Amino acid sequence: MPPTAQQVSALDLVLELAMLLDDDLTQHLGRQGLTVSRAHLLWELGRAGPVTQQALARAMGVSARNITGLVDGLAATGFVARQAHPTDRRATLVTFTKKGEKTVQALQRGQQELAQQLFTGWPDHQFGTFVTGLREVLARLRLASQEGR
Amino acid sequence: MPPTAQQVSALDLVLELAMLLDDDLTQHLGRQGLTVSRAHLLWELGRAGPVTQQALARAMGVSARNITGLVDGLAATGFVARQAHPTDRRATLVTFTKKGEKTVQALQRGQQELAQQLFTGWPDHQFGTFVTGLREVLARLRLASQEGR
């Protein structure tokens, strides 16, 4: 039995939302000289403080080689710097420059602004039901993703 | 004035949903020998029938050069073929192979299945409020994106 038309068009809305968010993010970051991947690395760095490239690779779920490239780019554009690890001479610590630190703070502010723009003024029950719905969709999507393996 | 914690965590949920959807899509398409960009092209082709590469470039919002590369890849893997345009000898018509046609149909079925998995069994009022919320978020996001230009 096929899904209802309402179900299909609800998924269309979700997919359109995902695309728009991605486009918006790409534009926004591009204006600051960043890509989505590089911003992701900055974000992790903001969460975990100075860390090794290995730690970044694990946290972001990408290869070590990939981190080398992202750090190269971020260092060349002045967002991060490499520092010697104090005890392990094989390892490198990735740290913020002043510019990088300010940029991460700006990204955080930008996210807060967006949260406000999207959700200010919603009736309480609508907001609550929407959030509950999001959680339900996320839970089901995680299940569906696992099945597909 | 900053946003509420609820607003920020609602945006977190939306962002997580977007990421999960993208990952899920990438995995699912990868199993069929497709990338997200190539599947996007197939999807457009399914919507609009045999079309020129220029038409695809405009519909997808990417450069003509990019379309050349995507069609090269899809042709090499047997999803589409290039045909001479009947009246304009500059242009190329991109058409489905049998494999391409079946693949698009499978993608459409997959999307319907996902819609069902995500939304089956929701109470009517919850589903309705959720969809209304999605529309509201989309409308506000479009506004926010435009401002940022």
Added chain:
DNA sequence: TATTGTTATACTCTATAACTATA
């Protein structure tokens, strides 16, 4: 003169495998 698609060139993200320096 304008348009269609390709070649030339370049940048980014991504991966695996081989290698160096260190644990």
Added chain:
DNA sequence: TATAGTTATAGAGTATAACAATA
């Protein structure tokens, strides 16, 4: 022997600019 990061190599997506064929 195992780990951290880099070099080597490769594929994919994306862009602009120059060019050929055709309108």
